[in-house]
Amino acid sequence: MKRTFKGACLMGIAWASMFATAQAGEVDWAALNPAFAKAGYVKDKEACAGCHADSIEAYKKTVHGRTFQHGAKGPLQARDCEACHGPRSEHVAAPDASLKFSTAQYSTVCLQCHQDGGRMHWQNSQHKTGEVGCVSCHTLMQNKSKKGLLAKADESAVCYSCHADVRGQMSKQSHHPVKEGKMACSSCHNPHGSVGKSMLKGATVNETCFNCHQDKRGPFIFEHPVVRENCANCHDAHGSNNPDLLNAKGSFLCLQCHSYGGHINLPRYNRTSNPYGQGCVNCHVTQHGSNHPSGAKFTR
Numbered sequence: 216m217k218r219t220f221k222g223a224c225l226m227g228i229a230w231a232s233m234f235a236t237a238q239a240g241e242v243d244w245a246a247l248n249p250a251f252a253k254a255g256y257v258k259d260k261e262a263c264a265g266c267h268a269d270s271i272e273a274y275k276k277t278v279h280g281r282t283f284q285h286g287a288k289g290p291l292q293a294r295d296c297e298a299c300h301g302p303r304s305e306h307v308a309a310p311d312a313s314l315k316f317s318t319a320q321y322s323t324v325c326l327q328c329h330q331d332g333g334r335m336h337w338q339n340s341q342h343k344t345g346e347v348g349c350v351s352c353h354t355l356m357q358n359k360s361k362k363g364l365l366a367k368a369d370e371s372a373v374c375y376s377c378h379a380d381v382r383g384q385m386s387k388q389s390h391h392p393v394k395e396g397k398m399a400c401s402s403c404h405n406p407h408g409s410v411g412k413s414m415l416k417g418a419t420v421n422e423t424c425f426n427c428h429q430d431k432r433g434p435f436i437f438e439h440p441v442v443r444e445n446c447a448n449c450h451d452a453h454g455s456n457n458p459d460l461l462n463a464k465g466s467f468l469c470l471q472c473h474s475y476g477g478h479i480n481l482p483r484y485n486r487t488s489n490p491y492g493q494g495c496v497n498c499h500v501t502q503h504g505s506n507h508p509s510g511a512k513f514t515r
């Protein structure tokens with residue numbers, strides 16, 4: 216008896232710490248569906264096995280199945296199936312499909328345990344307001360991806376199912392190596408929402424790029440204001456048929472803002488087909504900013 220009591224106390228401690236980190240409060244099941252009002256928890260997936268054996272077999276191999284089965288931490292996880300499907304005593308007694316959840320309702324269910332971390336900005340995310348939910352991208356009853364419980368084996372395939380236009384951009388000659396599998400959409404975006412626009416991981420476009428292109432961060436003695444302002448002034452992050460993801464070709468890129476006419480160094484015919492190959496950046500090699508004492512014109 217004594218040992219059982221001590222065990223219960225230790226579990227109590229484990230539960231308390233679980234509350235602090237992972238749980239933002241249990242969902243009000245009856246508010247999601249009034250049919251739950253009279254139901255209690257079965258807390259035993261064997262009670263489901265007779266009718267849902269196939270679902271359970273695949274589920275056991277998922278991260279939830281493994282975690283909840285062997286090392287349930289806290290009362291929510293110990294509910295196993297019912298952590299996501301709500302109290303099921305009534306369902307076991309009179310089974311039907313009347314307790315189905317909408318996409319948005321499932322999100323509420325998931326956020327019982329996943330409010331923290333990457334989901335901090337979910338509530339204001341374009342996905343939430345666009346009526347996309349956790350189950351639009353995640354599949355819960357089986358592993359379809361190596362990690363992350365994604366609805367398709369490949370992350371970008373999940374995104375392309377709704378953002379087909381981005382697939383086209385990512386297939387252009389110059390592109391970030393997403394289709395090569397070296398990066399993912401989530402290298403730059405947090406699909407769960409962020410403080411920045413376009414759900415970018417960084418607060419700004421530039422902060423997002425600096426995560427990998429640190430050499431462009433500066434500060435430089437001579438800044439090119441247009442670079443400080445936004446890398447996207449010159450680059451299409453998803454892809455371009457110009458080299459280096461540039462959003463205009465050769466000299467035309469620079470000539471969008473700089474008038475060519477007064478340039479003392481260039482013969483007039485240089486404008487389109489010039490002898491300097493890439494054009495302006497042939498001489499203005501430090502167009503991202505210069506630390507050279509004589510780098511004011513970005514020529515060194």
Ligand code: HEC
Nearest residue numbers: 257262263266296297300303307310311312313314315316
């Ligand atoms: C006696 C058989 C039986 C038992 C036991 C049973 N179910 Fe069901 N369940 C059904 C039937 C029948 C349906 C309706 C299937 C359909 O219409 O597609 C269903 C549907 C479901 C669904 C999908 C629709 C919904 O209501 O959300 C879930 C989830 C579910 N059951 C979970 C459970 C869980 C969890 C348990 C164990 C606590 C359980 N079931 C026990 C027979 C059973």
Ligand code: HEC
Nearest residue numbers: 260263267270271274279295296298299321350354355356
């Ligand atoms: C982490 C949340 C979660 C847990 C835990 C969970 N389910 Fe599900 N289940 C879902 C979601 C979400 C769906 C809707 C379809 C989907 O996304 O796979 C679903 C669908 C189902 C269905 C409908 C048929 C199917 O396979 O898609 C059944 C039946 C079901 N679950 C039973 C169970 C049983 C039994 C358990 C426990 C052994 C369980 N679920 C545990 C989230 C969960």
Ligand code: HEC
Nearest residue numbers: 278282291292298299324325327328349353355362363364
């Ligand atoms: C009762 C708490 C609980 C609920 C409810 C819950 N999860 Fe989880 N989830 C967990 C735990 C615990 C883990 C494992 C965390 C770990 O190991 O870091 C996990 C892991 C995950 C992972 C990571 C998988 C991986 O491979 O790393 C995803 C994705 C996920 N959950 C999505 C969902 C979605 C979507 C729902 C709603 C349908 C949901 N969860 C509902 C507790 C929960």
Ligand code: HEC
Nearest residue numbers: 322325326329332333337342347348349352363370401406
């Ligand atoms: C638009 C698609 C999309 C939606 C909607 C979405 N996710 Fe995810 N989620 C992803 C992708 C992609 C990853 C994988 C990122 C990675 O590999 O690190 C992920 C990873 C996760 C993880 C594991 C890594 C981590 O961040 O902790 C959890 C947990 C998770 N999602 C929970 C949720 C929950 C809960 C919701 C709903 C509130 C949700 N997701 C909505 C796409 C989505």
Ligand code: HEC
Nearest residue numbers: 341342345347351352373374376377400404406412413414
């Ligand atoms: C179920 C459909 C669906 C899936 C899957 C989906 N999205 Fe979305 N996405 C939307 C909707 C709807 C919006 C909001 C309306 C809009 O801007 O198009 C949105 C908006 C966005 C935005 C913000 C657009 C803006 O203008 O600010 C980004 C970035 C984004 N999604 C990235 C992703 C990524 C990355 C994935 C894969 C991990 C993904 N989406 C998967 C439907 C989806």
Ligand code: HEC
Nearest residue numbers: 371374375378381385391393399400402403413420447452
């Ligand atoms: C290298 C970083 C990077 C990667 C990788 C990336 N994006 Fe983006 N994405 C951006 C930036 C930057 C913007 C915003 C451009 C702006 O607002 O000026 C953006 C904007 C978007 C938008 C908003 C509308 C639009 O088309 O401009 C969507 C949707 C989107 N991305 C989806 C995706 C998807 C899907 C993937 C994966 C296939 C992906 N992104 C991969 C950087 C990236």
Ligand code: HEC
Nearest residue numbers: 389390392402403420423424426427446450452458459460
């Ligand atoms: C997660 C890391 C990561 C992030 C974030 C990132 N990049 Fe990249 N970038 C790469 C990788 C990897 C390459 C390919 C390098 C190679 O092929 O040698 C690359 C290549 C490039 C190239 C050269 C393309 C070419 O054709 O060689 C440009 C330009 C570029 N990135 C701009 C950006 C911009 C602008 C952003 C922010 C919107 C950004 N990157 C964000 C990893 C990243």
Ligand code: HEC
Nearest residue numbers: 421424425428431441442445446448449450459493496502
């Ligand atoms: C004024 C236009 C402009 C802006 C703004 C700009 N770039 Fe570039 N970037 C270029 C040009 C032009 C090239 C090609 C250089 C060449 O061909 O030598 C380039 C090349 C690159 C490359 C590939 C070659 C290298 O230098 O590593 C990366 C990575 C890159 N830029 C990242 C960025 C990042 C990150 C930002 C934002 C901080 C940014 N760029 C802003 C014009 C710009």
Ligand code: HEC
Nearest residue numbers: 439440441448468469471472473495496499502511512513
């Ligand atoms: C979107 C507009 C924009 C684009 C595109 C652009 N620049 Fe600039 N550039 C500026 C602005 C603004 C300044 C700051 C002007 C000032 O301080 O008077 C500047 C300054 C400069 C300077 C220093 C000028 C001076 O008077 O000290 C040089 C050199 C320069 N840019 C070269 C380039 C080159 C080369 C490219 C193409 C790779 C380019 N710029 C693309 C907006 C742009």
Ligand code: HEC
Nearest residue numbers: 466469470473475478480481491494495497498499512514
């Ligand atoms: C042959 C080398 C070369 C090429 C090619 C070149 N520049 Fe220059 N550019 C220079 C030098 C050198 C200076 C600095 C002159 C000085 O210090 O007074 C300069 C100065 C500038 C300035 C500053 C003008 C000022 O009044 O201070 C701008 C803006 C500029 N270049 C833009 C461009 C653009 C845009 C292109 C492409 C259409 C281009 N350059 C091509 C060498 C070149």
